[in-house]
Amino acid sequence: MQVKQAMHKGVRWVDPDTPVAELAKLMREHDIGAIPIGENDRLVGMVTDRDIVCRAIALGLDPKSVRARDVMTEGIVFCLEKQDLDDAARLMESRKVRRLPVINGKKRMTGMLSLGDLYNAAPRPLSNEAMQAVSAHHK
Numbered sequence: 525m526q527v528k529q530a531m532h533k534g535v536r537w538v539d540p541d542t543p544v545a546e547l548a549k550l551m552r553e554h555d556i557g558a559i560p561i562g563e564n565d566r567l568v569g570m571v572t573d574r575d576i577v578c579r580a581i582a583l584g585l586d587p588k589s590v591r592a593r594d595v596m597t598e599g600i601v602f603c604l605e606k607q608d609l610d611d612a613a614r615l616m617e618s619r620k621v622r623r624l625p626v627i628n629g630k631k632r633m634t635g636m637l638s639l640g641d642l643y644n645a646a647p648r649p650l651s652n653e654a655m656q657a658v659s660a661h662h663k
Contacts, residue, residue, distance in 0.1 A: 530645035531635035537562035540593035569596030617657035
């Protein structure tokens with residue numbers, strides 16, 4: 525199975541100058557835990573709900589004035605639409621990430637592959653292995 529068959533389609537990114545409060549609202553509205561950050565037609569980072577809590581709220585920073593660029597994780601780990609789901613799972617395992625932006629052959633983001641998507645689409649041995657490997661660092 526290819527990544528494009530398991531991913532969430534239609535994902536969009538936001539600008540690095542988007543206030544963290546707006547990111548939190550988008551996460552709530554769309555029931556998601558991460559938002560890709562893009563600038564000049566390129567993915568430049570990712571903000572997760574955990575980033576907002578640990579890099580802004582816990583430090584007493586104002587979510588209305590702190591921007592995505594202030595809390596984002598830089599250096600995007602991504603996968604390709606036509607990549608085998610097995611390969612994407614191995615990437616999630618090795619990089620300990622729960623979500624991967626999905627890029628097409630034209631270098632455009634077309635979706636997001638989450639650990640949940642993998643769990644629902646991949647054979648149980650593969651999805652269980654990925655789930656355990658990605659979650660292991662939280663023990």
